[in-house]
Amino acid sequence: IVDPLIYNGKIVKKNDINAKHDGVIIQGPIDSVENGFIYQRLIDNSYSNDLVMDIRVPIVSKALDFVYIKLRSIDERFKNTTIKTKTKNIHEILNEKEIGLINEYCSLLKLEYGELDVLRDKKDNNIYIVDVNNTPQGPPANISKEDSAFALKKLASALQNLSES
Numbered sequence: 001i002v003d004p005l006i007y008n009g010k011i012v013k014k015n016d017i018n019a020k021h022d023g024v025i026i027q028g029p030i031d032s033v034e035n036g037f038i039y040q041r042l043i044d045n046s047y048s049n050d051l052v053m054d055i056r057v058p059i060v061s062k063a064l065d066f067v068y069i070k071l072r073s074i075d076e077r078f079k080n081t082t083i084k085t086k087t088k089n090i091h092e093i094l095n096e097k098e099i100g101l102i103n104e105y106c107s108l109l110k111l112e113y114g115e116l117d118v119l120r121d122k123k124d125n126n127i128y129i130v131d132v133n134n135t136p137q138g139p140p141a142n143i144s145k146e147d148s149a150f151a152l153k154k155l156a157s158a159l160q161n162l163s164e165s
Contacts, residue, residue, distance in 0.1 A: 001040055002039055004029060004030045005029055005030065007041065009028055010025055010042035011026050012078070013038075016036055017036070023078030024078070043130070045077075052071070052074050053071055053120075054072070054118070055067050055068070055094070055117075055119070055127070056118070057115060058115050059112075060155065061112055061158070061162055063090060063103055065089065065091075066087050066151065066154060067090050068087060068140050068151070069085065069086050071083050071084045082140055083142060084142050085142050085143040086143065086144070086147055087143070087147040087151055094118075113136075113159070113162075114133050116132055117133070118130070
């Protein structure tokens, strides 16, 4: 989150209502803010010249041992138009410190079940949690049947373990 009245750089302006997918890039600082919108620093999550990469982290008490990698056109980076989704072992994408911070964040939010949208910034290599989905509908779109089955088995097992504890 940035104060768009003083932040000098590229800003994402997006609706504060969940799932609007209406983000636009503006140049800050701006003259006035619009009610009902939030303003965030643009994170460079480019994967290639024409694609951006989102990391979706499934949570059942804590981060599971896999993530979804969601690729979309850079021209539609704020829309829900994923071109391809694949699962990856969480340790291929995030380091132990990052996983620990994600788990601490979820604990503070008391998020027992959900999914986090995480972006890795090309400029500073840090990760940023940009959205918390406490009513996930995953697996995400455009995922292979094999990856979908893998994810559902992992989620089901984690939920079963949660209910037994």
